Amino acid sequence: MVSDSDESADLSWLLNDDETQLSPCIQGRSNETVQDVASTSSLMPHFLAMGFAREMITKAIEESGDGNSESVLDLLLIYSSLDGTTSRNEDKAESDENRWEDDASSDFDEMDLELEMAGQDSISNKLQFLVKMGYDQDEVSSAIQRCGENASVFELADSIYAAQTEKEEEFGDCDPSSAHEQKDEDKYDPFLHDHKRQRFDDGASSTHRNDNQKHGHLKWAYGRPSTTIRRHEGGGDDDREAELFLPNSMVGFGLPMDPKRQLSRELPDVAQCPPFFYYENVALAPRGVWDTISRMLDDIPPEFVDSKYFSAACRKRGYIHNLPIANRFHLKPVPPQTILEAFPSNQAHWPEWDKRTKFNCLQTVVASSKLTEQIHAELKAHPNPPSPDVMKRVMKECRKWNLIWIGQNRVAPLEPHEVEFLLGFPRDHTRGISRTERYRSLGNSFNVDTVAYHLSVLKGIYPNGIRILSLFSGIGGAEVALHRLGIKMTAVLSVEKSLSNRNLLNSWWKETGQEGELQEVDDVRKVDDAILECFIRRHGGFDLVIGGSPCNNLTGSNRLHRVGLQGEHSSLFYHYYRILSRVRYLMGKH
DNA sequence: TCAAGGATGACAATTGGT
DNA sequence: ACCAATTGTCATCCTTGA
Numbered sequence: 001m002v003s004d005s006d007e008s009a010d011l012s013w014l015l016n017d018d019e020t021q022l023s024p025c026i027q028g029r030s031n032e033t034v035q036d037v038a039s040t041s042s043l044m045p046h047f048l049a050m051g052f053a054r055e056m057i058t059k060a061i062e063e064s065g066d067g068n069s070e071s072v073l074d075l076l077l078i079y080s081s082l083d084g085t086t087s088r089n090e091d092k093a094e095s096d097e098n099r100w101e102d103d104a105s106s107d108f109d110e111m112d113l114e115l116e117m118a119g120q121d122s123i124s125n126k127l128q129f130l131v132k133m134g135y136d137q138d139e140v141s142s143a144i145q146r147c148g149e150n151a152s153v154f155e156l157a158d159s160i161y162a163a164q165t166e167k168e169e170e171f172g173d174c175d176p177s178s179a180h181e182q183k184d185e186d187k188y189d190p191f192l193h194d195h196k197r198q199r200f201d202d203g204a205s206s207t208h209r210n211d212n213q214k215h216g217h218l219k220w221a222y223g224r225p226s227t228t229i230r231r232h233e234g235g236g237d238d239d240r241e242a243e244l245f246l247p248n249s250m251v252g253f254g255l256p257m258d259p260k261r262q263l264s265r266e267l268p269d270v271a272q273c274p275p276f277f278y279y280e281n282v283a284l285a286p287r288g289v290w291d292t293i294s295r296m297l298d299d300i301p302p303e304f305v306d307s308k309y310f311s312a313a314c315r316k317r318g319y320i321h322n323l324p325i326a327n328r329f330h331l332k333p334v335p336p337q338t339i340l341e342a343f344p345s346n347q348a349h350w351p352e353w354d355k356r357t358k359f360n361c362l363q364t365v366v367a368s369s370k371l372t373e374q375i376h377a378e379l380k381a382h383p384n385p386p387s388p389d390v391m392k393r394v395m396k397e398c399r400k401w402n403l404i405w406i407g408q409n410r411v412a413p414l415e416p417h418e419v420e421f422l423l424g425f426p427r428d429h430t431r432g433i434s435r436t437e438r439y440r441s442l443g444n445s446f447n448v449d450t451v452a453y454h455l456s457v458l459k460g461i462y463p464n465g466i467r468i469l470s471l472f473s474g475i476g477g478a479e480v481a482l483h484r485l486g487i488k489m490t491a492v493l494s495v496e497k498s499l500s501n502r503n504l505l506n507s508w509w510k511e512t513g514q515e516g517e518l519q520e521v522d523d524v525r526k527v528d529d530a531i532l533e534c535f536i537r538r539h540g541g542f543d544l545v546i547g548g549s550p551c552n553n554l555t556g557s558n559r560l561h562r563v564g565l566q567g568e569h570s571s572l573f574y575h576y577y578r579i580l581s582r583v584r585y586l587m588g589k590h
Numbered sequence: 591t592c593a594a595g596g597a598t599g600a601c602a603a604t605t606g607g608t
Numbered sequence: 609a610c611c612a613a614t615t616g617t618c619a620t621c622c623t624t625g626a
Binding site: 284286287368369370371434435436556558559560562 | 591592593594595596597599
């Protein structure tokens with residue numbers, strides 16, 4: 001129930017201490033240029049808070065020349081999208097073997113070298129970066145002219161796409177009469193291109209960026225701590241009901257059974273054109289990560305959802321998408337909502353002092369036998385029920401490792417098929433690969449019921465089938481969700497690095513008798529215009545671009561390399577952005 | 591395949607001050 | 609009673625070396 005009028009209210013109360021610390025930098029952005037040394041040094045904590053490495057920031061500040069925070073950010077994002085490793089510049093002289101494993105990366109390496117040589121010229125950097133991303137050089141040049149030299153790479157990419165859209169309009173590819181319907185969210189037209197682009201057209205990019213930044217906080221109001229919001233909403237009985245909609249309950253735009261769920265929202269103009277896209281990642285990422293992701297994906301605020309409202313296991317995730325949100329429906333049959341409903345046979349051994357009703361997030365690894373044996377030994381040695389101290393220790397491990405009771409005083413991790421069940425996959429979906437692999441692939445996957453709830457709106461829109469680009473497909477959570485929704489997949493381009501996962505998806509595709517064409521690619525970095533254009537020529541385009549990029553460097557479970565979006569794996573997010581941009585451009589061209 | 595390995599951030603509860 | 613600061617509790621799509 002976060003309406004626009006609420007959002008436009010005074011939001012200074014949303015800013016916590018960390019954010020007030022950032023304000024000098026944000027203010028710095030609103031100035032045309034920030035050249036004094038004091039302001040430049042203030043950029044460091046700002047970008048550190050965004051998750052960039054210190055060396056990378058130092059390099060970016062040096063190379064940006066003018067110390068303008070916006071050009072520094074551009075450089076940082078360019079570095080990040082080139083390679084996650086921040087130390088690579090010191091390693092320049094060394095061999096390249098540990099950087100990219102395949103040929104697809106070689107042009108990025110060249111690009112990096114060129115960046116080195118280009119030195120101070122950030123305009124040239126941007127131009128080269130965008131050309132390397134696949135944009136036409138002339139188009140980039142005119143975009144720089146339109147947006148000004150200070151425009152960020154996002155704005156430039158955005159502007160190029162806008163120009164394409166407008167060109168398309170001139171050729172009459174789009175029916176202007178349908179433009180009147182776009183206000184009506186319930187009648188979302190997936191083929192409606194937006195013509196009223198004015199976000200970056202006046203060239204005052206830095207002030208716009210500033211507005212976007214502030215707006216970002218506005219839109220994130222529902223993502224803030226409930227204590228603050230509750231205070232804001234005032235007292236009375238409404239508080240009880242309001243809690244359902246509060247951010248920390250992570251219900252997104254509302255649950256299926258909730259009559260007061262939000263039914264419409266205002267999407268940025270740029271997001272109101274095909275294809276639909278759906279992006280997923282862990283909700284509890286380091287500070288600033290979702291801000292960056294959101295900024296790159298049309299400034300759409302994430303929909304944070306905990307899958308505990310859809311299954312017997314928690315799964316806190318953020319989803320950024322441009323799907324309509326009215327008329328969502330729940331996948332049938334509705335899965336068991338509690339642990340004991342899911343596994344009734346374990347009730348006999350479940351001690352009454354284990355009050356869990358939901359599992360925590362299902363992870364990629366499970367508890368060792370040593371741990372479960374320790375617990376067994378400890379409980380056996382103590383009276384029943386055990387002392388509060390023992391009880392507390394046991395419960396801590398049970399919660400941490402999602403253990404279930406399989407006998408008197410005996411606990412065990414979930415079996416792979418039980419994890420499949422909890423996540424909404426068919427039984428033995430991952431069978432055939434090693435046990436360890438199964439846990440890892442499942443732990444990295446979607447919760448099918450949650451994703452299907454979001455995707456259910458597509459059923460009415462595409463009665464004849466859907467063409468999808470599935471990035472980071474994994475074991476095919478998106479495909480399974482669409483299949484279970486009864487949405488026919490006429491063509492799928494699936495990108496997944498793991499061979500065993502690709503094999504799984506392939507077998508599932510055949511076993512379930514899919515009539516559509518499944519094309520598999522092994523690396524997002526190999527997805528170029530040629531591949532995309534080939535698919536588009538063959539099938540006419542994409543209806544949905546879906547995927548969740550690696551969370552390895554974002555999740556709290558990673559004790560060693562939780563370094564944020566620029567991490568080795570998580571930086572692949574930028575390829576999601578790149579590919580989505582290319583798909584939009586190429587579809588506009590055809 | 592197993593076992594061992596903390597840090598970060600959200601939130602609740604508490605404290606301490608006015 | 610209120611606000612701010614502090615402390616406590618809890619959860620987290622994991623990596624590495626053996």
